[in-house]
Amino acid sequence: MTDERRSGHPINPIFLERWSARSFTGDTMPEADLMTMFEAARWAHSASNRQPWRFSYALRGDANFQQYVQFLDEGNQQWGHKAAAMVIVISATFTTPTDGSEPRPIGTHSLDTGAALQSFTLQAAMLGYVAHPMAGIEKDRIVAELGIDPERYRVEAGVAIGKLADKELLPEKFREREKKSPRRPLDETAFKGTFRG
Secondary structure (H helix, E strand, C coil): CCCCCCCCCCCCCCCHHHCCCCCECCCCCHHHHHHHHHHHHHHCCCCCCCCCECCCCCCCCCCCCHHHHCEECHHHHHCCCCCEEEEEEEECEECCCCCCCCCCCCCCCCHHHHHHHHHHHHHEEEEEEEEEECCCCCCCHHHHHHCCCCCCEEEEEEEEEEEEEHHHHHHHHHHCCCCCCCCHHHHCCCCCCCCCC
16 A cells, blocks of 8 residues: 655654545454543543533444444445444534533534544554544434434534455445545645635
């Protein structure tokens, strides 16, 4: 596999090693490994400790694993069905006060949940797994089948987790894309004292 990732400044290698592969072995995984990923997510920065992230999951071999595969759109199901675990990432859009006060909107719910997801995917990479977040999911179906209150929660993404397999095991149309992608140069995204879109 050609590695197109190069860091312009010194960073921990895990940031370059983590990538969103699609080819999974179809093996199961210990639930304890998944819990370690959730534990890493638990310690993400969280906007006044509101911790708006929520995760719903199924492991390969669970009675409801196929239901979670069906939560993916058709394209993602073509490779996602071989994952060891499926996770649905949800954010709480309002606070849940315990003092009787009215719930208040959490303006950064998606940002905080994204931070938790990044911690999750980095921990997965540290454990030797691939975690592939996806926007291509059936959000209405997830809301209905998991009983999510859309007034209080937002379905953000799906994540397929598993051990990396050879890209030749993928349907042919995905094989060319099965590589670590580069990123924009830093001077296109970080601007000292100004802003350029």
